Amino acid sequence: MYSTDMDRGPDAGKRAVVASAHVQTPAPFSVMCIDDNVQLIDALERRLHLEPQFTGLHRVDDLSTSVDVAARLRPSVVLLDIDLPGGIDALGLLDEMIRRVPESRVLVFTGYPSGELVRRTMSRGAWGFVSKGISADRLIASICRVVEGQAVIELED
Amino acid sequence: MSQSYFRIELPVESQSVPDELPHEDRELHRLQRVAMLGTLASGLGHDLRNLVMPVLLRLDVVSASPDLPEKARSDLASIRQSILRLQRLASGLRLLASDPFDQRGEAQLTSLHEWWQDMQPIVIDALPGKTVIEVQIARDLPPVAVPPATLAQILINLVLNSRQAMGQEAAPRLWLHASVARDCVILDIRDNGVGMDAETRARCFEPYFTTRAREYATGLGLSTGRALLARYGGDLTLGVEEAVGTTFTITLPIRGTMAVGDRRERRRVRLLIQDPRQLAMLRLLVRHRGLVELPATEASHADLTICDPEALAAIVKAGQGTTRNGQGSSGDIIAIGTPPDESAEPAVRWVDPRDFSVLDDVLH
Incomplete structure (x- = not known):
């Protein structure tokens, strides 16, 4: 089935670059958040609880075990800050997450979005790419769409 | 329009370039400072985003409370706007x-109306607080083929020139006016400053020519701006001499369009791709190149069809081929994948799904 976001209305595809192969009814979903901004994680957890199907947010205290934790908990979506501090190889983490936990869909999250980074992360197997410069509504919608099996690229332009 | 949002006072004086240094060293020193400011601005922008997102998320949570007084709801809306x-x-x-010289991985098109929303707070802050800014940038202007960051830096340079020219003006005023010519958008930037004398008008595009103290200017802004625009087929020119002020005109080419009679129409693309990730990336490329995406199911004429091998097989079977004018035709065809047989469909261009960068040239 070839579907376009344009089928949903004239403005649907304008700002969000959304692609969907199979749009399913919303299922219960959990999110693992790999980000060094604790305020963001706290706020995201509070906001996600407004979504009826949201079951819980997993935090990562130790980055070195994040893939192990994901493999055990199998979150629906892994929100991965690609600009992790301290010289952490986030792209390597992305690769390992995709290889070891393929059922968890990785949504790349960044404060430094670029077309090149979209290419590098999406071609490695990320399900989405979201700039930190977008609105909170669009961030939440992106998470929900990835849960539904859509790929999402949200830049602030 | 005159309030100041954010102001960083940099200790420029204390970092003055020593006079005794040779010219080349002074230039290097200045360039290092410019680079430092770029790094600072980038870091500040990043930190602001990290701070803003949690606030927006919390605002959503508070706003969702059903028993919120109307007054509080109105306060929350104001906070959200800020x-x-x-x-x-x-x-x-x-x-x-x-970096305006390296925008290869970035959006190549700028929607001027949205771009101005990003630029407005910075332009306001770059001018004296009493400056009135009049802007006419229509929402429905076609996207122009110059990256947003490149255009931003050219504009801010012109605005800083205007700031200097309007230094003694009691009622400083800046006009930004965008209009469509045949295959370009013209962006005029006019101020009511002191204007330029004959020598400055003649030499302002010369590299290193400046009327400002060397301490604060490199004399490269206008020549660099013109060179940057030339890369994209655009131009920066000085408007005719007027009694008051100076006008600069930025000419911005429109791309993703083709001539239809005496009009230009945006190219229409149909994406027949099942893989959600490929589709999302292709959709981004199509949007960044200013092309119009047709619904996958609509039987209208496309100038270009990008499809996967399954869809290609269906197109070939239906006999639409690569004709450009038939009802519901596919136009040029790009298939994403590995060609099954070199001789199967010679008119089809195949693109490796692991490297969409080649599509940049095709879609431009």
């Missing part, structure tokens, strides 16, 4: 900090 402004400022800083 925060969104801050987010725009962060986006504007990012545009200014980006």
